Amino acid sequence: MHLVTPFKALRPASGRAAEIIAPPYDVLSSSEAVARAAGKPWSFLHISKPEIDLPEGTDTYSPAVYAKAAENLQKMLDADVITRDDKACYYIYRIIMGSHVQTGVVAAASVVEYDNGRIKRHEFTRPDKEDDRVRQIEALNAQTGPVFLAYPESPAIDAVLAATITGTPDADATADDGIRHTLWVIRDNATIETLTKGFDALPALYIADGHHRSAAASRVAAARRSANPNHSGEESCNYFLSVIFPAHVLKIMDYNRVVADLNGLSKDELLAKVATGYTVTPSAVPVKPAVYGEVGMYLPGQWYKLAVKPELIPADPVERLDVSLLTTHILTPVLGIADLRRDKRIDFVGGIRGLPELEKRVNSGEMAVAFAMFATTMNDLMSVADAGQVMPPKSTWFEPKLADGMASHVLD
Known part of the structure; x- marks a missing residue:
């Protein structure tokens, strides 16, 4: 099993990214999400914060919330606002915030390698937050919030990133906060193989942000394997949506x-x-x-x-x-x-x-x-993760944040 693999992303149709991308679900309150989504029927907040489409005061953990997320996702599919690639690809994702630029790879990361500790964590998780993400994944049959990962030094991966961003992007949008999000699709088989081998050669990946999303993906995979005695291990539920950046470019704020x-x-x-x-x-x-x-x-x-x-x-x-x-x-x-x-x-x-x-x-x-x-440094984070320990609560604040809606991982 590979550390990461290409996948058939669900992503904005051509020219629609600016209407769709939204902040991560956990950085906005429900009231803030209502304001951000006003006049934007295709904002991904209708999927990541679906309570905004239900009566005010609705419990955000209510079954109706997850059902509304699934309904809203289907509406976007029916309207061809989002489409799915017919081939498993990697995706190069660049974020620009002011003078800061970071470029990484959107990939499906191995749940097995997460469970085995090769994809390393540095925080405890809360059961109620895990439960929420499990319900969201199951309702959508998809992972829509990427886990933010970092990779140690790899000239092979860096070279692919540098070569790719010279071409015409497949999606390019500037969010409400002025941060620019750009996506390139990697369809070339040789390049895909280079990336897969490059990641396989790494000793580890490190979770920067998304501990609850990765833990929830692990739980969903375990439940589906248990329910399917004929599972092969290659089913899509055995991987989770991730964006993987070189550790040295990441910006941790205080x-x-x-x-x-x-x-x-x-x-x-x-x-x-x-x-x-x-x-x-x-x-x-x-x-x-x-x-x-x-x-x-x-x-x-x-x-x-x-x-x-x-x-x-x-x-x-x-x-x-x-x-x-x-x-x-x-x-x-x-x-x-x-x-x-x-x-x-x-x-x-x-x-x-x-x-x-x-x-x-x-x-x-x-x-x-x-x-x-x-500010805590990436070296601090990796040292703690390598030691198998966890950081105190609220030790790292990464900026810029990933955009929800740029790519989602369907669980076939």
Whole structure:
């Protein structure tokens, strides 16, 4: 079994991509999705967030939601807004956000290799979120949300990407947020074989984003194999939709923290306790950490630059992450936050929103303190995954996001 394989993608018909592509299902609330899909009958949000077409207040996990997704997908097929390739292909996917460009391969990745750990994960998943994705896949009989993967150094794969993007794209659209998404179809058998062999030669792939989607695909595959005593292992359910980028081009942004109160401490008491683990320096300007071990802390009207004391940095690949050090030396012992997943006193702010968002949430009184983090690196992520460990919650924020609707994987 190959690590990845070509597949017959369900994708926008010629000239229709701009009407279809949409943000991933998990980055918009239902109300935000309603606004984004307004006046766009073919937006993929009607499939990825189908509650927008049901009465307000509908439970997003209701059976009616998944049924509506299937109904909307069939409408798009009937209207020839989306079509399916008649041959298994690879697809080259380029995203441009400002000056940042990343180009990768859309492929069907092996569930077996995911189960065996060659496609490596770095996060825990939540059963309710997995259940949601399983129901979505089963209702559509397709995977419509790609798993975002990274591959280590591979000149052979890089060469195919570079050669392909010089031709005329099969889809090219700029989304509402100004990010450009472009797709090329690889139909040439020799090129397909080169890519398959190139991926087979890799030691591993790494999940950047999409842990719940990959886990759900594994569950669907296991259930279908169990129900089919004559399964061969080559059925399409044994693979999951993925977009695979070279690790060195990926852009990870900071994932910042805001806390609702100071755990009963005064400002001076907080600063004194923080100083046991970090050197604390007041700053006249907002602090965006520039190096490992540095944190920006904002209290109403005042920024501070925190630098972790070197003797407190452990060797463990998880414990030495900046987000882990903050939890170990400030969030838990000083602010009393023991469970980042469940404690409602803490919230997380993606770096795409910038430092003004941190100031806004503190100055408004909604939050008492904010922490601006140094972005986790791809080397950090791969080191944690290679060690078989998991990162703390909300450790990575990847930008730009993949577009839903650019390619989907039908489970024949």
